[in-house]
Amino acid sequence: MDKYHLALKTAFASEYSFFLKAQNFHWNVEGPLFVQLHDLFGKIYEEVYDSIDTFAEELRALDTYTPASLQKFSMLSAVDDENSIPEWSQMLQELLADSDRMADIFKITFDLAEQNGDHGLADFLAGRQDAHKKHSWMLRATLK
Numbered sequence: 001m002d003k004y005h006l007a008l009k010t011a012f013a014s015e016y017s018f019f020l021k022a023q024n025f026h027w028n029v030e031g032p033l034f035v036q037l038h039d040l041f042g043k044i045y046e047e048v049y050d051s052i053d054t055f056a057e058e059l060r061a062l063d064t065y066t067p068a069s070l071q072k073f074s075m076l077s078a079v080d081d082e083n084s085i086p087e088w089s090q091m092l093q094e095l096l097a098d099s100d101r102m103a104d105i106f107k108i109t110f111d112l113a114e115q116n117g118d119h120g121l122a123d124f125l126a127g128r129q130d131a132h133k134k135h136s137w138m139l140r141a142t143l144k
């Protein structure tokens with residue numbers, strides 16, 4: 001597999017893992033800010049989830065297969081699974097670090113898509129970078 005397609009598959013697997021982690025925190029968060037954090041994590045996972053199908057179909061349009069199993073996601077993902085239940089502020093810090101990582105991944109894959117002349121895909125990836133910058137802003141602001 002060429003470097004370009006592998007980078008896109010890594011971005012896709014990472015985005016799916018990020019979605020799952022935000023949903024995990026939406027379900028399992030506890031503490032005095034429960035309602036706020038449950039809602040914030042909920043907004044984030046829903047926004048990311050809504051982008052997943054388009055991303056998968058962009059990969060298929062490049063005539064490459066979309067990774068679509070938990071095993072493949074964990075092999076490819078740059079976002080690590082969270083198997084424990086962190087304290088609420090750790091959840092915010094962890095999801096912030098992952099969202100910043102996703103923004104970087106989309107910055108890099110945008111450049112690759114542009115180099116390959118895939119302008120429609122590049123436009124999608126630019127939108128994902130922007131969405132993660134906004135998620136990072138809200139997570140960072142909640143931590144202050």
Ligand SMILES: [Fe+2]
Binds near residue numbers: 026042
């Ligand atoms: Fe819910």
